[in-house]
Amino acid sequence: MKIQRKYKQIDENRRLDEKESGIPAIANDEVFARLLYYRDAWVSNYGRAIEKEKDRYKLLRGRYDELTGERIYTLKKEVYVKSTKKYRYEKRSVSASKLVIGNFIVNYDMTNNMKIWHLGGDVKDNYYKHLYPVTDNQYNEICRRSSAPHVVEEEEIMEIVNSIKWKQDGWNPFNYQRGMFGVGYKGCEKRDADSKCYIKWQNMIQRCYDENVHKKYKPKYKDKTVCDEWLNFANFKIWYDEHDIGDEHIDLDKDILVRGNKEYSPETCVLVKHYINVVFERRAGDCISKKKDGYAIEGNKALRFETYDEAWNAVCERREQKKLKILENGKKKLPACLYEAIERWDMREAG
Helix, strand or coil, X not given: CCCCCCECCCCHHHECCHHHXXXXXXXXXXXXXXXXXXXXXXXXXXXXXXXXXXXXXXXXXXXXXXXXXXXXXXXXXXXXXXXXXXXXEEEEEEEHHHHHHHHHECCCCCCCCCEEEXXXXXXXXXXXXXXXXXXXXXXXXHHHHCCCCCCCCHHHHHHHXXXXXXXXXXXXXXXXXXXXXXXXXXXXXXXXXXXXXXXXXXXXXXXXXXXXXXXXXXXXXXXXXXXXXXXXXXHHHHHHHHHCCCCCCEEEECCCCCCCCCEEXXXXXXXXXXXXXXXXXXXXXXXXXXXXXEEEECCEEEEEECCHHHHHHHHHHHHHHHHHHHHHHHCCCCCHHHHHHHHHCCHHHCC
């Protein structure tokens, strides 16, 4: 499997506008992306970080690690506490390069890419096109070749990344064969095929790439895709394990955070309880039916409406009430990105 250098597209909903923040960009291509599971924090593709306190945006200075020289930020990360079934914020230290890799660069193998190479060996350079997630062996080989005045450029780095010679210790090519509907691969030695995580991953791949599913059951998934990172089950498992809340009836949703989204990815998906997810599904045709004496809606078939529009207004009002109830009961029980996305939803467009 030959790895190609790819960068992530940042959805407009996650971008912080310079006019809003009041913080000038340091380059024409600088973009600040919202960190989904951190409290009011953004990182740019140059490694700069912003936090919002009350109504004020603040550019963080961070600190430099004494051993590695890496820039480190201390941010408030959202953590689910299973004993209370609520979210809370905890301070976490994270390097600028790790934030940039996670938000701007496709990382094909998060389990084994434990090192980050900065172009030219300059650890203070966090520009996204100068960062490379690599294995220990690949990192050591790049270091070996980087004796002055030689600078290892991208073409040579990708040659090392794709060479069998410098794969991680114990590398097994079988783990990277795309055996799941021609696109998915497990990316690890062991996987529990009966685990909820694996079943969610398998179902996601199947919905998007199984032609039989498109023909018989879910034709609307013909144009849906899975991001490059999540074609690797091991990558998906890292994300799933971090965000799993241990509920039996939980869905992997790709539409609530980004309306109209067509790609499953860590930037667009959220784990959400099933009863919440169905409120935001497109089910208008199932909710309203034509009768001899007017129109009826599911859940109240005795009530009749003279026109379809009147029935649809009643459906939307019912959905709006459900939405408000979710928000009322969901404070600190839902991740902030999900709670805020639900607040933005216009329930007239949900069906």
